[in-house]
Amino acid sequence: MTTRRRTPDATRRSQATRRAILTAALELAGEVGYERLTIEGIAARAGAGKQTIYRWWPSKGAVLFDALLMLSEGQGDESAELPDTGDLEADLKTVLRATVDELNDPRRSEPMRALAVETLLDPALAADFAERLDEPVRQIKLRRLRRAQQAGQLAPDADLDVAVDMIWGPLERRWLHRRGPLTAGFADAVVETALDGLRPR
Amino acid sequence: MTTRRRTPDATRRSQATRRAILTAALELAGEVGYERLTIEGIAARAGAGKQTIYRWWPSKGAVLFDALLMLSEGQGDESAELPDTGDLEADLKTVLRATVDELNDPRRSEPMRALAVETLLDPALAADFAERLDEPVRQIKLRRLRRAQQAGQLAPDADLDVAVDMIWGPLERRWLHRRGPLTAGFADAVVETALDGLRPR
Amino acid sequence: MTTRRRTPDATRRSQATRRAILTAALELAGEVGYERLTIEGIAARAGAGKQTIYRWWPSKGAVLFDALLMLSEGQGDESAELPDTGDLEADLKTVLRATVDELNDPRRSEPMRALAVETLLDPALAADFAERLDEPVRQIKLRRLRRAQQAGQLAPDADLDVAVDMIWGPLERRWLHRRGPLTAGFADAVVETALDGLRPR
Amino acid sequence: MTTRRRTPDATRRSQATRRAILTAALELAGEVGYERLTIEGIAARAGAGKQTIYRWWPSKGAVLFDALLMLSEGQGDESAELPDTGDLEADLKTVLRATVDELNDPRRSEPMRALAVETLLDPALAADFAERLDEPVRQIKLRRLRRAQQAGQLAPDADLDVAVDMIWGPLERRWLHRRGPLTAGFADAVVETALDGLRPR
DNA sequence: ATGTAACCGAGACGGTACGTCCTGTCTTTTA
DNA sequence: TAAAAGACAGGACGTACCGTCTCGGTTACAT
Numbered sequence: 001m002t003t004r005r006r007t008p009d010a011t012r013r014s015q016a017t018r019r020a021i022l023t024a025a026l027e028l029a030g031e032v033g034y035e036r037l038t039i040e041g042i043a044a045r046a047g048a049g050k051q052t053i054y055r056w057w058p059s060k061g062a063v064l065f066d067a068l069l070m071l072s073e074g075q076g077d078e079s080a081e082l083p084d085t086g087d088l089e090a091d092l093k094t095v096l097r098a099t100v101d102e103l104n105d106p107r108r109s110e111p112m113r114a115l116a117v118e119t120l121l122d123p124a125l126a127a128d129f130a131e132r133l134d135e136p137v138r139q140i141k142l143r144r145l146r147r148a149q150q151a152g153q154l155a156p157d158a159d160l161d162v163a164v165d166m167i168w169g170p171l172e173r174r175w176l177h178r179r180g181p182l183t184a185g186f187a188d189a190v191v192e193t194a195l196d197g198l199r200p201r
Numbered sequence: 202m203t204t205r206r207r208t209p210d211a212t213r214r215s216q217a218t219r220r221a222i223l224t225a226a227l228e229l230a231g232e233v234g235y236e237r238l239t240i241e242g243i244a245a246r247a248g249a250g251k252q253t254i255y256r257w258w259p260s261k262g263a264v265l266f267d268a269l270l271m272l273s274e275g276q277g278d279e280s281a282e283l284p285d286t287g288d289l290e291a292d293l294k295t296v297l298r299a300t301v302d303e304l305n306d307p308r309r310s311e312p313m314r315a316l317a318v319e320t321l322l323d324p325a326l327a328a329d330f331a332e333r334l335d336e337p338v339r340q341i342k343l344r345r346l347r348r349a350q351q352a353g354q355l356a357p358d359a360d361l362d363v364a365v366d367m368i369w370g371p372l373e374r375r376w377l378h379r380r381g382p383l384t385a386g387f388a389d390a391v392v393e394t395a396l397d398g399l400r401p402r
Numbered sequence: 403m404t405t406r407r408r409t410p411d412a413t414r415r416s417q418a419t420r421r422a423i424l425t426a427a428l429e430l431a432g433e434v435g436y437e438r439l440t441i442e443g444i445a446a447r448a449g450a451g452k453q454t455i456y457r458w459w460p461s462k463g464a465v466l467f468d469a470l471l472m473l474s475e476g477q478g479d480e481s482a483e484l485p486d487t488g489d490l491e492a493d494l495k496t497v498l499r500a501t502v503d504e505l506n507d508p509r510r511s512e513p514m515r516a517l518a519v520e521t522l523l524d525p526a527l528a529a530d531f532a533e534r535l536d537e538p539v540r541q542i543k544l545r546r547l548r549r550a551q552q553a554g555q556l557a558p559d560a561d562l563d564v565a566v567d568m569i570w571g572p573l574e575r576r577w578l579h580r581r582g583p584l585t586a587g588f589a590d591a592v593v594e595t596a597l598d599g600l601r602p603r
Numbered sequence: 604m605t606t607r608r609r610t611p612d613a614t615r616r617s618q619a620t621r622r623a624i625l626t627a628a629l630e631l632a633g634e635v636g637y638e639r640l641t642i643e644g645i646a647a648r649a650g651a652g653k654q655t656i657y658r659w660w661p662s663k664g665a666v667l668f669d670a671l672l673m674l675s676e677g678q679g680d681e682s683a684e685l686p687d688t689g690d691l692e693a694d695l696k697t698v699l700r701a702t703v704d705e706l707n708d709p710r711r712s713e714p715m716r717a718l719a720v721e722t723l724l725d726p727a728l729a730a731d732f733a734e735r736l737d738e739p740v741r742q743i744k745l746r747r748l749r750r751a752q753q754a755g756q757l758a759p760d761a762d763l764d765v766a767v768d769m770i771w772g773p774l775e776r777r778w779l780h781r782r783g784p785l786t787a788g789f790a791d792a793v794v795e796t797a798l799d800g801l802r803p804r
Numbered sequence: 805a806t807g808t809a810a811c812c813g814a815g816a817c818g819g820t821a822c823g824t825c826c827t828g829t830c831t832t833t834t835a
Numbered sequence: 836t837a838a839a840a841g842a843c844a845g846g847a848c849g850t851a852c853c854g855t856c857t858c859g860g861t862t863a864c865a866t
Binding site: 413416440441442443452453456 | 821822823833
């Protein structure tokens with residue numbers, strides 16, 4: 001007696017309820033942390049039925065994902081670009097400092113950490129996350145570096161995939177593992193070291 | 202009637218039971234993943250009472266932590282050093298290739314991933330982990346880099362803390378987030394890029 | 403954050419589950435005895451979740467109480483009366499012999515003993531039991547005695563509350579404390595002694 | 604590999620510890636009630652090891668039994684007799700009024716209730732209790748009635764076993780089931796009714 | 805005096821059951 | 836007919852005690 005999972009009719013979806021659920025998820029993630037965030041808690045806070053959540057999202061991670069997407073609605077365009085003043089080092093410092101500021105704001109940072117952790121545990125969510133958030137952003141970074149490479153500011157044989165990891169990796173690592181403070185100085189040091197290398201010149 | 206948490210008497214501890222629990226934890230973490238690893242399951246597999254686990258460990262993450270420590274028993278000395286043939290680049294490649302091999306072995310890798318994720322969720326466990334595993338290893342890395350710096354193989358003003366992140370960070374990131382394959386080639390590229398920098402020379 | 407005990411909605415209650423739980427409770431009480439009757443066992447036998455039991459009953463005694471009420475459903479009317487042929491002594495012997503038979507049937511007797519013991523330990527249950535079972539039955543007994551008193555078959559100044567205790571007490575005592583066999587002869591002796599008194603005439 | 608249950612050597616028994624355990628059992632039975640009285644609790648309060656209790660007593664009921672025996676030490680002689688002034692009715696009233704007073708003193712009454720309940724659940728304890736407390740007392744009662752019967756104050760064919768139940772049963776029932784108040788008046792009424800019977804004379 | 809055998813306090817251990825919490829499904833009621 | 840409300844089976848949580856066991860420390864008797 002297989003009760004086939006019916007696909008809900010998205011056109012009839014209540015937008016007010018959707019927003020209430022996403023808002024409740026964000027608030028609770030910030031208040032109690034991801035571990036103690038529960039579907040029941042979200043439903044109760046949102047004044048929604050549990051079934052409504054199960055109808056539209058496969059996991060609490062997916063709810064949080066949509067909640068974060070809602071937050072960054074509008075500014076997260078596909079066609080966005082990193083600043084390009086011609087000075088790669090200055091541009092990268094500008095971008096990384098902005099990231100530092102964002103990660104230091106707990107209101108946005110806590111739900112993001114929660115989601116990041118969830119992607120480590122849930123491969124399906126990780127794939128969704130990679131496709132809809134991580135990869136587009138990575139392409140933006142790669143485009144900026146490629147332009148710099150064409151302008152002769154980066155070594156012609158530099159592996160840009162490695163370069164992205166090297167520039168943005170340390171920051172993400174410190175943030176995710178709460179290892180050491182996130183400061184503008186750290187951002188600058190990373191950019192300088194990545195560009196100049198560790199060997200004496 | 203406050204029933205003060207009594208400190209258990211470690212001298213009476215059953216080593217056989219301890220080993221059974223740690224072994225069961227490793228096996229189960231490998232079999233069902235960290236999310237579905239339960240204290241009840243560990244106790245059942247180990248033939249131990251739940252209370253015995255609760256008596257000695259504060260969380261399932263702590264059990265897994267001890268289990269991994271047991272695995273690396275003996276070789277995890279404080280006085281260990283990275284190889285130093287005088288050729289920093291070659292030495293780093295050797296070390297990172299070894300790490301790649303280790304991380305590609307699911308028997309060790311899966312419980313480690315599980316533990317790494319848990320440190321993201323449990324600050325107390327994270328502190329324990331940092332103190333007993335991460336920081337000692339980081340010091341070993343720093344010592345090797347410092348010797349290279351003194352030998353003139355690294356820039357005298359290079360920030361070695363940033364350097365460590367830059368060399369080992371990308372590997373860890375790929376592993377933890379399952380982003381891209383872990384290969385010897387990737388390890389080599391990271392070492393080369395970190396040492397030479399991205400700018401043309 | 404006080405999580406107020408929500409009152410369950412009785413109209414939504416599953417009658418099938420309720421019956422399964424009460425049946426399982428009766429069976430288990432008969433099989434393993436009251437002491438080793440557990441909520442977990444009842445839930446398992448009934449194929450119910452533990453929470454379903456905790457939602458509707460405050461204690462295992464209360465479950466058993468309802469189970470016994472279910473058993474005697476229909477015949478336990480408020481308006482029921484003891485037989486009245488005009489011969490008090492014969493009627494009382496009839497009633498007590500029937501009680502003897504009932505108490506000698508372990509299928510009904512064991513759960514009843516279990517419940518009786520539980521009322522000794524749980525005042526709330528005792529009150530419920532007294533109100534819904536014991537007192538109605540006592541009123542039936544009192545009505546029969548009162549009619550006999552009006553008919554001149556009992557002394558006009560006899561304390562009927564004491565009389566009830568004197569007629570039914572010894573039987574209950576032997577049963578509850580397993581002191582001596584329950585026989586028709588014992589029932590007869592009690593009735594005769596209670597009516598005639600101990601003094602020579 | 605049967606580890607034969609060794610018989611403890613009673614001559615070496617620590618009397619101080621025994622008293623501490625019995626005292627703790629009485630106190631705790633009064634404080635938290637029988638249900639929540641635990642061997643662990645008794646051991647902790649007495650400053651004794653759990654094994655010391657298990658060595659000497661088979662159940663918590665047995666501990667409480669010995670504790671009550673300790674309380675009534677000295678006055679519980681085998682050769683004791685009920686008062687015999689020649690007036691049976693007056694003597695019985697005296698005895699039952701004394702019992703009423705005893706049962707109204709919670710310090711003695713509560714542990715006794717606890718023990719009484721336990722005998723309902725534990726047949727081994729019930730047998731011990733019957734042999735060492737109940738039966739001797741019953742014999743004393745029977746001896747008094749027998750003397751009265753020989754003196755012509757009771758019907759020659761009266762069943763004295765039934766008589767004992769009839770005289771002492773109602774009091775015990777009210778006490779054990781907390782049904783109605785225990786008063787001297789009730790004691791008197793029971794004695795009068797039992798002696799005179801319910802029929803008009 | 806010195807084994808040596810027992811009791812004793814202490815408490816770790818494998819277990820059972822507790823009562824709570826949450827999951828994901830299902831059903832009923834509301835709008 | 837979507838959504839709220841919430842009952843349900845299931846199962847993990849962390850706690851409390853159970854009764855058994857082993858460990859040293861301390862009597863007390865027998866060499």
